[in-house]
Amino acid sequence: MFFCSSLAQCNKTREWPDIQLYFSPLGIYQGFERDLNLFVAVREDIMEKYLAPYRGKDAFLLLPTLLLPRSIGELRLKDKNPLSYPVIDPKYFSHPDDMKILLEGN
Numbered sequence: 001m002f003f004c005s006s007l008a009q010c011n012k013t014r015e016w017p018d019i020q021l022y023f024s025p026l027g028i029y030q031g032f033e034r035d036l037n038l039f040v041a042v043r044e045d046i047m048e049k050y051l052a053p054y055r056g057k058d059a060f061l062l063l064p065t066l067l068l069p070r071s072i073g074e075l076r077l078k079d080k081n082p083l084s085y086p087v088i089d090p091k092y093f094s095h096p097d098d099m100k101i102l103l104e105g106n
Contacts, residue, residue, distance in 0.1 A: 002067075005104040007097055019105040022063040028054045064105030070095035 002017035004010035
């Protein structure tokens with residue numbers, strides 16, 4: 001599902017939504033915390049604390065996603081060696097509106 005936050009450039013003739021909500025049914029199984037950690041990068045011990053009482057039950061995942069981030073990252077050359085990997089700094093949430101918009105999606 002797509003929708004516009006209060007900071008989006010939406011009007012009656014054209015919509016440019018800035019939030020997408022992913023909805024997915026799932027079941028909480030043994031090892032779910034480990035798998036979820038790979039997807040959303042939350043420590044397993046924290047997820048275990050909250051999810052253990054629900055193991056073996058059905059659930060759903062609602063994941064807000066920022067579609068039009070205003071933060072601008074950097075891509076730089078590490079050195080003059082053409083075989084060196086570049087230095088990538090995405091600078092997530094460096095623009096204050098990005099966090100405001102994402103929190104509206106919750």
